[in-house]
Amino acid sequence: MVQWPRVAIVGGGIAGLAAAVRLCGQPVHVEVFEARRRLGGRAGSYWDAPSQQWVDHCQHVAMGCCTHYLDFAHRTGIAAGLRRDGTLHFFGPRSSRVDVHAAPLWPAPLHLAPSLGRLRYLSRRERYRIATALLQLARQAGHAADETNSMRAWLVRHRQSPRAMDLFWAPVLVSALSETLDRMAVAAARQVFVEGFLAHRSAYEVLLPVVSLAELYDQLVPEHLSGYQVRLHRGARIRRVAADAHGRPQLVWGDGLSQVFDRVVLAVPWRQTRELLEESTVQLVPELVAASRLEPVPISAVHLWFDRPFTPLRHAVLVGRQSQWLFHRTATDEGDVTAAAGHHYQVVISASRDLAARGAADVLAIVLADLRAVWPAVADARLIRWRLITQREAVFSMSPGAASARPDQATAVPWLYLAGDWTRTGWPATMEGAVRSGYGAAHRVLTSLGLPTPPPVRELPRGCLVRWWIGQQTFAP
Numbered sequence: 001m002v003q004w005p006r007v008a009i010v011g012g013g014i015a016g017l018a019a020a021v022r023l024c025g026q027p028v029h030v031e032v033f034e035a036r037r038r039l040g041g042r043a044g045s046y047w048d049a050p051s052q053q054w055v056d057h058c059q060h061v062a063m064g065c066c067t068h069y070l071d072f073a074h075r076t077g078i079a080a081g082l083r084r085d086g087t088l089h090f091f092g093p094r095s096s097r098v099d100v101h102a103a104p105l106w107p108a109p110l111h112l113a114p115s116l117g118r119l120r121y122l123s124r125r126e127r128y129r130i131a132t133a134l135l136q137l138a139r140q141a142g143h144a145a146d147e148t149n150s151m152r153a154w155l156v157r158h159r160q161s162p163r164a165m166d167l168f169w170a171p172v173l174v175s176a177l178s179e180t181l182d183r184m185a186v187a188a189a190r191q192v193f194v195e196g197f198l199a200h201r202s203a204y205e206v207l208l209p210v211v212s213l214a215e216l217y218d219q220l221v222p223e224h225l226s227g228y229q230v231r232l233h234r235g236a237r238i239r240r241v242a243a244d245a246h247g248r249p250q251l252v253w254g255d256g257l258s259q260v261f262d263r264v265v266l267a268v269p270w271r272q273t274r275e276l277l278e279e280s281t282v283q284l285v286p287e288l289v290a291a292s293r294l295e296p297v298p299i300s301a302v303h304l305w306f307d308r309p310f311t312p313l314r315h316a317v318l319v320g321r322q323s324q325w326l327f328h329r330t331a332t333d334e335g336d337v338t339a340a341a342g343h344h345y346q347v348v349i350s351a352s353r354d355l356a357a358r359g360a361a362d363v364l365a366i367v368l369a370d371l372r373a374v375w376p377a378v379a380d381a382r383l384i385r386w387r388l389i390t391q392r393e394a395v396f397s398m399s400p401g402a403a404s405a406r407p408d409q410a411t412a413v414p415w416l417y418l419a420g421d422w423t424r425t426g427w428p429a430t431m432e433g434a435v436r437s438g439y440g441a442a443h444r445v446l447t448s449l450g451l452p453t454p455p456p457v458r459e460l461p462r463g464c465l466v467r468w469w470i471g472q473q474t475f476a477p
């Protein structure tokens with residue numbers, strides 16, 4: 001009987017799960033080893049006893065441009081748990097609401113121009129300068145300096161007022177990249193606007209889960225994988241990955257037990273990859289040393305349970321405030337399913353370094369003041385309970401220079417492959433980046449085994465106006 005090659009995936013976050021999904025149906029034997037009791041990694045939930053529900057540590061949102069994530073979602077069946085919203089609800093500084101959506105008949109990259117024109121909390125001149133800067137940003141592809149220059153410096157050079165930065169550029173970019181304008185690279189900002197807003201009419205649409213992340217990644221994805229005989233090991237922390245006497249990789253557990261494989265995909269966070277390897281292996285993959293220096297950035301989520309709803313919206317973008325996004329995932333057309341245990345809202349603050357010095361009560365006060373300013377009805381609602389969750393190493397910083405520190409999924413060690421949002425994907429630390437890295441690692445594994453690879457995932461097609469103005473530049477490496 002022919003023995004199929006054995007592939008171990010260490011790390012059951014979205015990158016590791018995506019690698020497994022991409023290997024499904026191939027003549028390889030796949031096992032996933034996840035240290036925690038639940039799969040999904042940073043995209044996880046906790047069990048909330050009062051509401052008897054899974055509550056996400058932090059709401060995760062995908063966009064219409066996330067082609068690989070959507071491919072993963074369709075293959076695994078989690079697409080049924082995502083809801084697409086074609087309108088983004090922006091609330092300006094004086095609480096004026098602007099619904100941002102693609103204008104009928106306007107082709108990309110101009111489809112959002114009428115919405116930009118409605119952002120009346122910006123002056124006419126500011127809106128005009130934003131539009132011209134956006135078109136310039138999209139057009140100027142691939143200057144080496146864009147990897148090393150900060151976006152704030154670029155905006156100053158392109159005559160953007162402080163108000164335009166605070167009320168337009170920051171609200172979009174800080175939540176997309178989880179980094180502040182002065183610390184993000186121009187190239188990263190361009191990728192957000194080109195891929196996320198300009199290149200296709202549906203690129204900007206948001207996909208919000210209607211179920212918890214635990215249901216998506218710890219229930220539905222494993223159900224799909226087990227249909228392909230992928231073996232999933234939860235609570236399996238790998239201590240070391242090293243070559244045995246015959247040069248084959250083996251995984252070593254804390255209790256000293258070990259298992260030999262043909263290929264290993266390391267899909268753990270960037271600061272933990274190096275620790276799992278022997279020094280002699282790290283020397284062959286020096287890019288891991290550079291990657292371990294990628295700077296982590298925190299994201300905070302403030303969970304609030306009120307005795308009554310104050311808005312029926314599932315999401316809102318709060319412009320010019322410390323609270324950046326509001327989510328109300330459990331809102332349905334029929335009402336709020338959490339009503340019995342309180343109406344659950346979540347406020348997300350990306351790049352939340354400034355909050356670290358403040359106590360949780362201070363953070364709550366800021367968030368409540370922001371909400372009251374936008375929805376006066378919050379003042380009448382009783383806050384039943386709340387919880388602040390800050391993930392200190394939520395994502396890595398897309399700072400100037402970071403792109404060159406991200407390694408490819410293939411390494412100089414013939415059996416070792418890397419996956420994770422931090423590897424070189426051309427995308428920031430997102431679920432899309434994680435899936436791209438997992439698919440990339442799976443392709444490289446298959447190629448190394450002399451097996452055919454599945455056809456690549458199709459990117460969103462670009463219309464002739466986009467091709468003329470922006471060209472075919474892609475951000476994939």
Ligand SMILES: Cc1cc2nc3c(=O)[nH]c(=O)nc-3n(C[C@H](O)[C@H](O)[C@H](O)COP(=O)(O)OP(=O)(O)OC[C@H]3O[C@@H](n4cnc5c(N)ncnc54)[C@H](O)[C@@H]3O)c2cc1C
Nearest residue numbers: 011013014015035041042058060061238394420421430431
């Ligand atoms: C608060 C927050 C909000 C976010 N919001 C969004 C969003 O709205 N949209 C979006 O697209 N992205 C968002 N992200 C980013 C997204 O969650 C990540 O990019 C993505 O989940 C990374 O997946 P990954 O598999 O690369 O890494 P991880 O999720 O970190 O997975 C790595 C896995 O490896 C496991 N592991 C580590 N060491 C070992 C070991 N020794 N043995 C076995 N297993 C091990 C870990 O337990 C973990 O499960 C957010 C992240 C955070 C933290």
